[in-house]
Amino acid sequence: MSELMPVLLALTILVGGIALAAIMTWWERRLLGFWQDRLGPNRLGPFGIGQVAADMIKLLFKDDWVPPFADKVVFIFAPTAIVVAMMMGFAVVPFAPDTYIIDVNIGLLFFLGMTSLAVYSVLLGGLASNNKYALLGGLRSAAQMVSYEVFMGLSLMGIVMMTGSFSLVDIVEAQRDVWFCFSQVLGLLVFVVAGIAESHRLPFDLPEAEHELTAGFHTEYGGMKFAMFMLGEYLGLILISCMITTLFLGGWFGPMFIGDWLPPFVWFGLKVFFVICFFVLLRAAIPRPRYDQLMSLGWKVMLPITLVNLLVTGAVLLWMEGA
């Protein structure tokens, strides 16, 4: 049974991830509608959930077209990269005690590696399209991702210092008493911002800013290839939410003073749901910054904050060791 568990879990994540991403397209629009005082898709089925099926059917039946001026092989390969990389990222997420695909002692680095590989999807998609708007979108995403990756990695090093391990299971276990969202407030702040930038969602969706770049890197994409980009993006959102839950919100543990009276997996799911809704709220509330503002926010605000966080965490740890 224990031999079979990772395989079963991997299949569950594959199917569940795609299903969740599809439902997210509807849930996000409903939430946005709620927060922006309008309706959103509410016609098909109960609460409009049939919209998911309608959208899927529409995307599936669209003409699968490759522009004649595009680099055909790279053009077709690009959308798969983001989905594969994001799916791989789920391999190290501990959903509950003993419910994970692998627990390696480099789990955190594996996650960072997979999110950084997802960049290629946007880059190559923008480049292979042979379209100036797509190219601009790809260029933006390259600069954005490379700079925000730096803080993303650095913001997690405080946690690694406090846990003494890169393993995500160890990191959750270390939060049995106090969650890292209290001891690593700055780390959480930077990680959330970097996470939005990595999954290039609003307000940091400059690679596909539709007001200035038509649709950015996926201007030339349609039908199922476009759907792959969307799938990858929503998988990224779910993955980032899972990581925030695992790293800062105590993973499968119930909140303090309330106790663990729900099964661990349910606590995990509730927290992930909360984080996802928070991301949607950010999208509803915050306007998109200008490109240079995004860059200077990264290097002039986020980088110093992470370095201060690292310094203080290290100093406190040394002081506690000495005391």
Add this chain to the structure above:
Amino acid sequence: MLEISLFYIAATVALVATILAMTRANAIHALIYLIVSLLAVAVIFFLIGAPFAAALEIVIYAGAIMVLFVFVIMMLNLGEEGDAREKQWLSPAVWAGPTLLAVILFAELLYIISSVEGPVSTAQVTAKQVGLTLFGPYVLAVEIASMLLLAGLVGSYHLGRRALDRNIHEADARALSESNSNSTSDSNADKGAQ
């Protein structure tokens, strides 16, 4: 046994991808093969007991440095002409000499490897061990490397800054001359508005 066959599969992928990376005329295709080669090397690192090095290989080389390479290629906008020029450069006359020399070195390497006993080490090198070695006996090298990186950072900032300052000065001068000409003749101002 499984590990050995996995190793050879990864090694074959790395070799094929690297050769293809060298021979592709299209820069982007070459870069994609190079990325695949780096990923294969990461798998090899993982198999021979260095998971930390494997993770860093993916995060730093495949995830960051190669992104910058692609970034530069995107800025250059090479297109068909670039491919043609690259094909021209890859004539047999150019690569025959280096290949011959490389083959000699490869033969020597094979001879050396064949005289070494079995797998060198099967022990796992954990992240903690890497850290202790880096900040223990090799702390001087780490410090020197960080200084070098800092020097590079400051240098590139200086170069970028100077270009920015010059642009601002030029823009100021242009604005000044425009405002002067505007005050002297109204027809110029009309032209500017158009």
